[in-house]
Amino acid sequence: MGQKTNPIGNRLGIIRGWDSNWYGGRNYGDKLAEDDSIRKYIHARLAKASVSNVIIERTLKLITVTITTARPGIIIGKAGQEVDKLKEELKKITNKDIQINIFEIKRxxxxxxxxxxxxxxxxxxxxxxxxxxxxxxxxxxxxxxxxxxxxxxxxxxxxxxxxxxxxxxxxxxxxxxxxxxxxxxxxxxxxxxxxxxxxxxxxxxVFGKRELSPLVGMSKKSGSGGNKPGGQGRQQRRRNNNR
Missing domain, CATH: 3.30.1140.32 (Ribosomal protein S3, C-terminal domain)
Known part of the structure; x- marks a missing residue:
């Protein structure tokens, strides 16, 4: 079956993590459609920035968007102006607070x-x-x-x-x-x-335990967002439980 399936989906929960990390309940469909809209908008707006992946995490009032790219300077802009502008644009689309993290792909x-x-x-x-x-x-x-x-x-x-x-x-x-x-x-x-x-x-x-995250081996370049009372703790506990 390894020849027929998507190699990434075939390894989820084994050596790979998910690109969307949240619990939706009855609103699962709406959140999934919103994730798709966010990804399409980012890939279209940052077409020249060599964006590889967009990882989305959610808490009650905050959406954390992590962008992996080979050209972080284009996304960040001068003094972080471009990433702040992107954050405001995503905020209008989702009507929620947005935090953006940027990770550089070294190779x-x-x-x-x-x-x-x-x-x-x-x-x-x-x-x-x-x-x-x-x-x-x-x-x-x-x-x-x-x-x-x-x-x-x-x-x-x-x-x-x-x-x-x-x-x-x-x-x-x-x-x-x-x-x-x-x-x-x-x-x-x-x-x-x-x-x-x-x-x-x-x-x-991969031998032994490994963090189930697509960000393994990447370095964080920038982050943009407001205060996250309590939200970061839940995200960190979720990551620890997946290890």
Whole structure:
């Protein structure tokens, strides 16, 4: 089954944590739709900031949005002006207090979302898809990835019939739950239609206990938000219980 399922979803609760952390009760659907709106808005507004993931935590009156990015300076802006502006915009969307935390991705070559987005941008710029994929694979291997696989599907080079091609180097043990495998799917929009780009990156194996958080190994660059009476304690207890 490891070949058929999403590698991230297949490892939730084992070596990976959730991107949304809250209890919804009867309002579960509304909060889930609101999370989707927040993520879509952030990815659209920060399209040039190399955003990889958006993690959302909720308390009764506060929403904590954690953005992982390879270019934190674009999000923070001069003296934090841009991140404050983003906080006010999200506050208008949700009608709740917002806190924004920004974590920097030190090695974007090992982040599947950023690798897939980079390949998609190059294809949209009319660079050969084979060249873009081979450059991405070489860059990831240079950064000590144990394995990487990239699959592209669609009307490659404008062919009348769609097809799929896969390129792989190293190992991708999808059925090994302790294998730390990152995965992403990105679409490239070309004059011939959309191309689907899937990326798997094997970072290593996890032995023993590990914090179930997508932020493992990242460094915090900035935070923006107000006072959180009692809210931080609940979030910290939740993280401790998941360890």
């Amino acid at each position: 974007p070559e090992l982040d599947a979302q950023l690798v897939a987005a980079s390949v998609a941008r190059q294809i949209e710029s009319r660079i050969s898809y084979r060249r873009a994929i081979k450059m991405a694979i070489a860059a990831s291997i240079r950064m000590n990835a144990e394995g990487i696989k990239i699959q592209i599907s669609g009307r490659l080079n404008g062919a009348e019939m769609a097809r799929s091609e896969s390129y792989k180097e190293g190992r991708i043990p999808l059925s090994t739950f302790r294998a730390d495998i990152d995965y992403a799917l990105v679409e490239a929009h070309t004059t011939y239609g959309r191309l689907g780009i899937k990326v798997w990156i094997m970072k290593g194996e």
